[in-house]
Amino acid sequence: MTRWRPVAGAAAAFLALYLAPVLLPIDEYTHDIVGLTFVFMAAALAWNWVGGYVGQISFGHSAMFGVGGFVAARAMTALDLPFVLAWLAGGLIAGGYALLWGHPTLRLRGPYFSIATIGVGEATRLIATYWSDFTGGSSGVSLPLAGNPSKFELYWYGLYLLAAAVAVSYWLRVSRIGLGLLAIKEDVEAAGDLGVNPTLYQDVVLFLSGVMVGVCGGFYASYQAFIDPQDMFSFDRSIGLILMAVIGGIGTVLGPIGGAVVFVIIQEYLLANYSDLYLGLYGLLLILIILFEPQGLTGLLRRLLRLRPHRFRRERREAAT
Amino acid sequence: MGEAFTLAVSAVLLAGFYSAMAYGLGLIYGVLRIVNLAHGGIIMAAAYLAWQLFDRFAIDPFLAIPIALVVFFAVGVAIYLGLVRFIPRGPAGGVQSLLLLFGVWLVIRNAAYLLFSGNEQVIHTTYATSSVSLLGGSFSVTRVAVFVVALVTLLALHLLLSRTFLGRSIRAVAQNPESATLVGIDVHRVYVISFGLGTALAGLAGVLASTLFAFTPSFGASELLKSFVIIVLGGLGSVVGIALGALVLAAAEVFAVYVVPPYLTAAVGFVLLVVVLVLRPGGLFGQRVLR
Numbered sequence: 194m195t196r197w198r199p200v201a202g203a204a205a206a207f208l209a210l211y212l213a214p215v216l217l218p219i220d221e222y223t224h225d226i227v228g229l230t231f232v233f234m235a236a237a238l239a240w241n242w243v244g245g246y247v248g249q250i251s252f253g254h255s256a257m258f259g260v261g262g263f264v265a266a267r268a269m270t271a272l273d274l275p276f277v278l279a280w281l282a283g284g285l286i287a288g289g290y291a292l293l294w295g296h297p298t299l300r301l302r303g304p305y306f307s308i309a310t311i312g313v314g315e316a317t318r319l320i321a322t323y324w325s326d327f328t329g330g331s332s333g334v335s336l337p338l339a340g341n342p343s344k345f346e347l348y349w350y351g352l353y354l355l356a357a358a359v360a361v362s363y364w365l366r367v368s369r370i371g372l373g374l375l376a377i378k379e380d381v382e383a384a385g386d387l388g389v390n391p392t393l394y395q396d397v398v399l400f401l402s403g404v405m406v407g408v409c410g411g412f413y414a415s416y417q418a419f420i421d422p423q424d425m426f427s428f429d430r431s432i433g434l435i436l437m438a439v440i441g442g443i444g445t446v447l448g449p450i451g452g453a454v455v456f457v458i459i460q461e462y463l464l465a466n467y468s469d470l471y472l473g474l475y476g477l478l479l480i481l482i483i484l485f486e487p488q489g490l491t492g493l494l495r496r497l498l499r500l501r502p503h504r505f506r507r508e509r510r511e512a513a514t
Numbered sequence: 515m516g517e518a519f520t521l522a523v524s525a526v527l528l529a530g531f532y533s534a535m536a537y538g539l540g541l542i543y544g545v546l547r548i549v550n551l552a553h554g555g556i557i558m559a560a561a562y563l564a565w566q567l568f569d570r571f572a573i574d575p576f577l578a579i580p581i582a583l584v585v586f587f588a589v590g591v592a593i594y595l596g597l598v599r600f601i602p603r604g605p606a607g608g609v610q611s612l613l614l615l616f617g618v619w620l621v622i623r624n625a626a627y628l629l630f631s632g633n634e635q636v637i638h639t640t641y642a643t644s645s646v647s648l649l650g651g652s653f654s655v656t657r658v659a660v661f662v663v664a665l666v667t668l669l670a671l672h673l674l675l676s677r678t679f680l681g682r683s684i685r686a687v688a689q690n691p692e693s694a695t696l697v698g699i700d701v702h703r704v705y706v707i708s709f710g711l712g713t714a715l716a717g718l719a720g721v722l723a724s725t726l727f728a729f730t731p732s733f734g735a736s737e738l739l740k741s742f743v744i745i746v747l748g749g750l751g752s753v754v755g756i757a758l759g760a761l762v763l764a765a766a767e768v769f770a771v772y773v774v775p776p777y778l779t780a781a782v783g784f785v786l787l788v789v790v791l792v793l794r795p796g797g798l799f800g801q802r803v804l805r
Contacts, residue, residue, distance in 0.1 A: 323775075
């Protein structure tokens, strides 16, 4: 099933990005931002496994991001775990947390699931804010300087995370599980009749998504060296993941990657000056995309690519008659 | 008796507000099969409208209700004609309408923030602190007044839906749009009116909320969630179902103070939602909830 073209392309992109900081004169700021963008891409891809592949829009993924971040931070401060292990621990516990609320709610479809996830996000944020023994409450948690990687090194770890997310995205798309997910997205009952167990498939995907987003949360904790629950669990964080996927194109592999680039550019270069406007701007962007190009950048690109041969063919046909 | 009784009356008073709040969401979902994610945003906007009317023109919030109904009916019609109309119906449109109306919510929130800042606002009416004694307990005048308004609204809605041609058309379209078209109902018009009416009800709820709670531009998220819990609990079939759903939620929240710390009462609605959806996917009192 695996075709060599996308794999080769991904490998070439990985190599280029791996070597870029060594070969090109990139300033420190850009280097750090690109490293963080890799992780947003990975998280957006993970959101897309649930939101795009299964069609279950989650407004509560900040819960797993936060759980992963705080478990990782505590694993480093209290248990002295090396940071990679701490991230993994954060990811696994975030995945477990996703299953905890996801197993009962994933049997809901469409708006029912989405609204339930708003509840999950809000409830988790409240609990985290008040459980100050673990999350530090409003004063947050600072990570130890020793043992925490520098932002410079984190670039490559971000790249590894992105590579893992792309690999899983691709695998989910082409494997048997991916076909099962598509079937569930189209019609849950029919999928059940064909021997696809919707509960199991959706649980597995949400678990994977939770683990990935949790690890991204752990990375973010290391990157910022300080985290607080209001930021980690904020509704805006869930919105961010949705936006990246929607801007790029829901349900595709390349879409959320492109969407994350656009998102970070908007965030860093435009909204640094207009911080009062960011929610409205994101809302407007969402409205425009849904109204004019529900498939996001991917759809736009496809349309542009298709435009030419179409016109060409039509012209030829007209010339012939 | 005593405290438990006072809590029970509180729950009933709260349930009145909740049912008025949930009805707008239920109406739009019942007719258009769309969850209006901007519902919470409309509630928040209406609270700000009431506050502005009170602050600038000294119009009492309860007298501002007709104004809010007209304004938000127009807002709803505009949102439907300008945006929602273009979204395809059916399962594919479900995701799109969710994201679209979510975008509308973000825009409303940002607009409120730009206009009125993120500071908390409260409406201080002259009677805000006065109370009446009722069934042996003492209750704030505002809460009782909100309950009465909500009750009148539910009654008016019930009459509208059961006694008028428009109401019957709305119910017919909710049951089956194709058949409604066949008997000569202008389905598009019913969609426009239902969306306007649902939004107007959210506006009413917002005005009522402004007399009960302090609010900021991010007000409305938990109101959306609660409204949704109520329509799931009560089903979409009737005014009575919504009222019962509201009562269950209000009672669960009010009596939760015995079991959980106060900051967790916000999570009560969510827990209730999951429990009900898992045990009774059709809602407690109605069918026709899932699809």
